[in-house]
Amino acid sequence: MTAKLELRNVTKTYGKTNVISDMSLTVEEGEFFVVLGPSGTGKSTLLKLIVGIEQPDKGKVFIDGKDVTRLPPNKRNIAMVFQNYALYPNMTVYQNIAFPLKMHRIANPKQKVIDISAKLNISDILNKRVTQISGGQQQRVALARAIVRNPSIFLLDEPLSNLDARVRYTARSELKKLQQELGQSFLFVTHDQKEAEALGDRIGVLHSGKFEQIATYKDMYENPSTPWIGDFVGDFPMNFIGRMGFRPEWTTVGSGEYSMTVDSEESIGDVVFLHGSMDDGNRMILKSTVREKPGNSIKFSITRHIAFEQNQSKSIA
Ligand SMILES: Nc1ncnc2c1ncn2[C@@H]1O[C@H](COP(=O)(O)OP(=O)(O)O)[C@@H](O)[C@H]1O
Numbered sequence: 001m002t003a004k005l006e007l008r009n010v011t012k013t014y015g016k017t018n019v020i021s022d023m024s025l026t027v028e029e030g031e032f033f034v035v036l037g038p039s040g041t042g043k044s045t046l047l048k049l050i051v052g053i054e055q056p057d058k059g060k061v062f063i064d065g066k067d068v069t070r071l072p073p074n075k076r077n078i079a080m081v082f083q084n085y086a087l088y089p090n091m092t093v094y095q096n097i098a099f100p101l102k103m104h105r106i107a108n109p110k111q112k113v114i115d116i117s118a119k120l121n122i123s124d125i126l127n128k129r130v131t132q133i134s135g136g137q138q139q140r141v142a143l144a145r146a147i148v149r150n151p152s153i154f155l156l157d158e159p160l161s162n163l164d165a166r167v168r169y170t171a172r173s174e175l176k177k178l179q180q181e182l183g184q185s186f187l188f189v190t191h192d193q194k195e196a197e198a199l200g201d202r203i204g205v206l207h208s209g210k211f212e213q214i215a216t217y218k219d220m221y222e223n224p225s226t227p228w229i230g231d232f233v234g235d236f237p238m239n240f241i242g243r244m245g246f247r248p249e250w251t252t253v254g255s256g257e258y259s260m261t262v263d264s265e266e267s268i269g270d271v272v273f274l275h276g277s278m279d280d281g282n283r284m285i286l287k288s289t290v291r292e293k294p295g296n297s298i299k300f301s302i303t304r305h306i307a308f309e310q311n312q313s314k315s316i317a
Pocket residue numbers: 014015017019037038039040041042043044045046
């Protein structure tokens with residue numbers, strides 16, 4: 001089967017900055033793929049290259065097996081939802097959603113707008129100006145405008161990050177449900193690890209213009225391919241003793257060959273995370289069931305670890 005989207009060795013430079021560097025990626029039909037990376041790592045640039053707003057310096061972009069690298073955006077049949085939604089402020093909700101249909105002279109625009117609005121639960125606001133509706137509603141309108149012309153793939157640039165926490169959680173689960181109903185490929189970018197975990201069939205973590213690892217969240221947490229991933233992925237960074245990396249819960253606290261002096265503790269539910277350092281100053285976070293006072297010295301053993309290669313640096317550049 002042909003991949004829905006493929007990037008082959010794509011490079012994009014702004015001035016002297018290599019934002020995207022020899023990047024390759026395959027997104028399968030029907031896949032919810034999440035690109036995760038801190039701000040400024042090139043997530044929006046990546047989407048612009050795929051949609052055709054920007055041109056790569058090197059490399060190729062394929063949609064449904066077809067080389068679209070030199071095609072203008074309107075010939076690529078891709079829908080993009082921007083972070084700020086980019087709705088037309090002087091138009092009503094209805095006019096916003098109908099706009100791409102008019103642009104592409106698609107038949108039966110009215111029925112299509114009505115159908116998609118029902119699906120996204122915005123039928124009752126079709127006559128409102130987009131400036132009169134809430135952030136959550138704007139997000140739905142932006143989605144409706146993207147879906148209405150039945151594109152080949154959806155690109156979503158942090159579409160939930162402008163929403164309040166409550167609305168964001170609801171919007172997140174609705175988005176996942178919508179993608180499953182549509183059965184189409186979504187390429188979703190975010191800086192939010194929890195969002196990536198909740199949404200992504202697979203996640204690609206961006207670092208230095210490339211994917212440091214592409215895997216499910218669970219795989220990445222359990223088997224980070226590099227110390228950098230171990231450090232970046234998870235509620236807590238991975239612990240390291242030399243080239244040995246281990247998660248806070250991959251330890252037994254109370255006895256063992258290692259010792260740590262506790263400097264603070266964090267209770268989350270009925271588990272305790274002990275923060276401290278070993279004699280050589282090496283910082284540790286260990287999961288425990290018992291609380292410890294700052295200053296206490298505790299023993300621990302390591303029940304599972306990952307042995308990283310010697311030349312892999314863990315520092316987050
Ligand atoms: N049009 C541009 N001209 C010059 N530099 C840019 C341009 N667009 C983005 N950049 C730079 O490229 C880097 C990545 O930006 P961006 O793709 O917006 O990151 P993200 O979406 O992950 O926050 C940043 O350092 C940004 O300043």
